[in-house]
Amino acid sequence: MTGKISVVGLGPGNPDQITPEALKAVAEARLFFGYGPYLDRLSLRPDQQRVASDNREELDRSRAALQAAAAGEKVCVVSGGDPGVFAMAAAVCEAIEDGPEPWRHLELEVVPGVTAMLAVAARMGAPLGHDFCAISLSDNLKPWTLIEQRLRAVAGAGLVIALYNPISRARPWQLGTAFAILREVLPWSTPVIFGRAAGRPDEMLRLVTLADADASTADMATCVIIGSPETRVIERPGRTPIVYSPRSAGGPR
Structure with a gap:
């Protein structure tokens, strides 16, 4: 069984600017990868786990998230702002292109957010x-x-x-x-x-x-x-x- 990877934008920091689609993706995921301060914006349940890393480790973070999704996890990669604007969505796509064949078969969802x-x-x-x-x-x-x-x-x-x-x-x-x-x-x-x-x-x-x-x-x-x-x-x-x-x-x- 393969998992799912969602790349989610949390907006510029105001909780009111997080979209309902982003909140739904967060609710459905179990494993969260992201820069620590962005993960701190989330109120996770006890069954949800965070994996924080430095803001300059985008590719390593993407590979770790894809490995977890390939193992069957429901994964959420968190970005501030919009994940497609100088953020994590491109890094995840780059990791998929250069990674093993199974990563190309994962369900990938990019959830937009309000960019700066x-x-x-x-x-x-x-x-x-x-x-x-x-x-x-x-x-x-x-x-x-x-x-x-x-x-x-x-x-x-x-x-x-x-x-x-x-x-x-x-x-x-x-x-x-x-x-x-x-x-x-x-x-x-x-x-x-x-x-x-x-x-x-x-x-x-x-x-x-x-x-x-x-x-x-x-x-x-x-x-x-x-x-x-x-x-x-x-x-x-x-x-x-x-x-x-x-x-x-x-x-x-």
Whole structure:
């Protein structure tokens, strides 16, 4: 008998943003693999078991989960946000492709979740209201030269940009360099949103212009959204400004 493996997104951290589909997948599983802080978000039953690992061990975690599923277990691999956005679903697929033949016959379910850029955007209005893209600034799995190339291309194409993994102790310079690249292409008045822990009690949201964007205000858990030349800010006395990208666009200027 073969088991089942579900890759589940728990959203950005607010329990209200966990989907009913994700809760159903959690209720049906017995063995849970994930980064410890993500597993801590779950209220597991006594018959459910957790296997925590470091956040940088995605492939090893995926292989262990697949081995358990192949042995007949109902397995849940947990991600923050959405599992398909810079998260565990791709790692599980990669492990299946490179793994033994029986793994290809397992029942695989990927359960979507609210990813960070959606949570941050919703708190500020509709900055993703027109064409946008998401880029990870981590160069662990791709060269920095490729990241620079993509930043220039999407900024020149007029896309709103959501930056994941913007800065860390090992990469303290990359977000500042990304801002410098974008200032070569975009108006310096372009809105920039720093969003951390959107919807949680420790939420931090900050709106600045590209000219004033300071990389030191971000950390690894921050999602940074850079508007397009069409993105607008509606000032509201006594209330948080609304940031939105109109549904129409005029193209490069």
